[in-house]
Amino acid sequence: MDALYRDYILEHYKNPRNFGELEPHDLQWHDHNPLCGDELGVHILVEDGRVKDLRFHGQGCAISQAAASISSEELIGMPIGEIRDLGAEWVIDQLGIEISPTRRKCALLSLKVMRGATTGDASWPE
Amino acid sequence: MGAVADKPLVDVRADFPVLAREFAGRRVAYLDSAATSQRPEQVIAAMDRFQRESYAPIHRGVYELARESTQAFESARTRIAEFVGWEPAGSIFTRNATEAINLVAYSWGRAHVGQGDELLITEMEHHSNIVPWQILCEETGAKLRYLTLTDSAELSLDELDSLLAGGRVKLVAVAHVSNVLGTINPVAEIARRARAAGAVTLVDGAQAVPQMPVDLREIDADFYAWTGHKALGPTIGLLHGRRELLESMRPFLGGGHMISRVERERSTWNELPYKFEAGTSAATEAVGLGAAVEYLDAIGMGRIRAHERELTAYALERLPEVEGIHLYGPSDLDRRGGVVAFAIDGIHPHDIAELCDREAVCVRAGHHCAQPLMRCLGVGATARASFHVYNSRDEVDRLVDALGRAREVFEL
Numbered sequence: 001m002d003a004l005y006r007d008y009i010l011e012h013y014k015n016p017r018n019f020g021e022l023e024p025h026d027l028q029w030h031d032h033n034p035l036c037g038d039e040l041g042v043h044i045l046v047e048d049g050r051v052k053d054l055r056f057h058g059q060g061c062a063i064s065q066a067a068a069s070i071s072s073e074e075l076i077g078m079p080i081g082e083i084r085d086l087g088a089e090w091v092i093d094q095l096g097i098e099i100s101p102t103r104r105k106c107a108l109l110s111l112k113v114m115r116g117a118t119t120g121d122a123s124w125p126e
Numbered sequence: 127m128g129a130v131a132d133k134p135l136v137d138v139r140a141d142f143p144v145l146a147r148e149f150a151g152r153r154v155a156y157l158d159s160a161a162t163s164q165r166p167e168q169v170i171a172a173m174d175r176f177q178r179e180s181y182a183p184i185h186r187g188v189y190e191l192a193r194e195s196t197q198a199f200e201s202a203r204t205r206i207a208e209f210v211g212w213e214p215a216g217s218i219f220t221r222n223a224t225e226a227i228n229l230v231a232y233s234w235g236r237a238h239v240g241q242g243d244e245l246l247i248t249e250m251e252h253h254s255n256i257v258p259w260q261i262l263c264e265e266t267g268a269k270l271r272y273l274t275l276t277d278s279a280e281l282s283l284d285e286l287d288s289l290l291a292g293g294r295v296k297l298v299a300v301a302h303v304s305n306v307l308g309t310i311n312p313v314a315e316i317a318r319r320a321r322a323a324g325a326v327t328l329v330d331g332a333q334a335v336p337q338m339p340v341d342l343r344e345i346d347a348d349f350y351a352w353t354g355h356k357a358l359g360p361t362i363g364l365l366h367g368r369r370e371l372l373e374s375m376r377p378f379l380g381g382g383h384m385i386s387r388v389e390r391e392r393s394t395w396n397e398l399p400y401k402f403e404a405g406t407s408a409a410t411e412a413v414g415l416g417a418a419v420e421y422l423d424a425i426g427m428g429r430i431r432a433h434e435r436e437l438t439a440y441a442l443e444r445l446p447e448v449e450g451i452h453l454y455g456p457s458d459l460d461r462r463g464g465v466v467a468f469a470i471d472g473i474h475p476h477d478i479a480e481l482c483d484r485e486a487v488c489v490r491a492g493h494h495c496a497q498p499l500m501r502c503l504g505v506g507a508t509a510r511a512s513f514h515v516y517n518s519r520d521e522v523d524r525l526v527d528a529l530g531r532a533r534e535v536f537e538l
Binding site for chain 1 (some may be wrong): 471472473474475476477480481491492497500507521535536537
C-alpha cells in the first residue's frame with residue numbers, strides 16, 4: 001500500500017464526509033492555498049456553544065480534501081472555544097500519515113478555515 | 127565538455143550537472159524548465175571564473191581589476207543584446223522579467239496613463255504581466271481590459287482591432303509564448319496594429335527567448351522583457367526598449383550609478399542604459415547569462431526550437447494514452463512552444479506531481495501564476511510538463527508511465 005495515499009485517505013477523497021452547503025448556518029469562512037489555488041469554505045451551525053453541524057465545500061488535492069473530511073467528524077460536537085486551540089499537529093494526527101513540508105499547507109487548509117470561521121484569525125495553524 | 131555546436135543533442139545533457147542526480151535510484155527527468163531551466167557547466171564555470179579572477183566593482187574603480195570586471199559585464203550585455211537583435215544601450219539589466227515589466231509600469235505608465243485610458247492585456251498572461259497593470263490602473267483610474275482566448279487557445283486579431291478601435295488603449299501587454307498553453311502569439315503583428323492605433327506594446331518574452339529564435343528588430347515592440355534563469359542562465363532579467371521611449375522616461379529606482387550629477391535638491395540622470403540600473407549591478411549573473419546565450423547560440427536556437435517542437439509533438443501523441451487526461455493549448459505545433467499543461471479526471475494536479483516525483487519525474491502542479499487563465503479553462507489548477515534542450519523522448523515515456531501508475535494508486 002502507498003505510504004501517503006492510503007486506502008482511507010483515498011476513500012475520504014473520493015467520498016468526503018460533511019461536504020456541501022449548509023443553510024442556514026451561523027458561521028462561515030472561505031480561504032485558499034496561495035501556492036496551488038485550491039479553495040475551501042465551511043458553513044457551521046452552532047448550538048449551545050458547540051458545533052452542531054458543518055459542511056466543507058471547495059476543491060483540492062487528496063490530502064486537503066481527506067484532512068477536511070476526516071477532521072469534520074471530530075469537529076462536530078466540539079465546543080467552539082476549543083477550535084482556536086487546535087494546532088497543526090492535531091489535524092496531521094487525524095490524517096495519520098507523514099506530511100512533507102511541500103504538502104503541509106494542503107493538510108492544514110481545513111483547520112485554517114475552521115479557525116477563521118470561529119475566531120476570525122486568518123493565519124496558518126502552527 | 128566539447129564544442130556543443132557539433133554535439134548530437136542527446137549528449138548535451140551531460141553538460142548539466144544537476145541532471146546526473148538520481149532519486150530513488152532513478153535519474154532525474156526534469157520537465158519543469160518553464161519554471162526555471164537547469165544550468166550547463168559552461169555557465170557555472172564562467173561565473174566561477176569571473177569570481178575567482180576578475181571580480182571588482184564595475185564602472186567605479188580605476189584599477190586594472192575593476193577595468194577587467196567592467197569589461198566582462200559590458201561585453202556580456204553586448205553579447206546578450208546581440209542574441210536577441212537589440213542595441214546594448216537599450217538593453218537594461220533587471221532582477222528578473224517581473225522587475226522589467228514593473229519598470230515600464232512605473233516609469234512609463236505613471237507618465238502616460240490616466241483616467242479614462244485603457245490597458246489591454248490577455249487572458250493567458252502570467253501574474254507578472256497582470257498585477258503591475260492592476261496597480262497602475264488603481265493609481266491612475268485607467269481601465270484594465272482583456273483579450274479573450276479563442277476555442278483554439280489563441281488570441282484573435284479581430285478582437286484586438288475592435289478594442290483598439292475604441293481609441294482609448296494606451297498600452298498592449300502580451301506574452302510572446304504562454305507559460306501554460308504554450309501558445310505562440312503573433313507579437314509582431316500585435317505590435318504593428320497597436321502602434322497604428324497609437325498604443326505602446328510590451329511583450330513578455332520570458333518563455334520565448336529560451337526556446338526559439340527571437341529577433342527584436344523583426345518584432346518591433348516598444349518594450350520586450352525576459353529573464354535569464356529560464357534560458358539556461360542565472361537569475362537576471364532584461365528589459366529591451368526603444369531608445370527614444372527610454373530616454374523620455376523618468377528613472378525607476380533612484381540611487382548610485384543611475385545619476386549624472388547629484389545636487390542637494392535634485393539630480394540629473396546617467397545615460398542609457400545606466401539611468402535604469404541604480405545601485406551595484408549583478409555582474410556575476412550578467413557574465414553567467416552572457417555564457418548562457420553563447421551556449422544557446424552554439425547549439426543554435428533553430429535547432430533548439432526544432433527539438434522542443436518534436437518533444438511536444440511526441441508528448442501530445444503519447445499523453446492521450448492516459449485514460450481521463452485533458453490537454454490544454456493549441457494543437458497546431460507551429461503555434462505552440464515546448465509546454466504541455468494537463469489534468470486527469472479523479473486525481474488532483476498536486477497528487478499527480480507527487481506521484482510523478484516517486485518516479486523522479488519533475489512536473490509542476492498548480493495555477494502556474496496564471497489564475498485568470500485557470501478560471502477561463504474552468505479548473506483550479508493543472509499539471510504541466512515543459513521541455514528544454516536537455517530533455518528526451520524517453521523522459522516523455524517515463525512521464526506517461528508515471529501517470530499510468532498514478533491512476534493505479536488512485537484505483538482509477
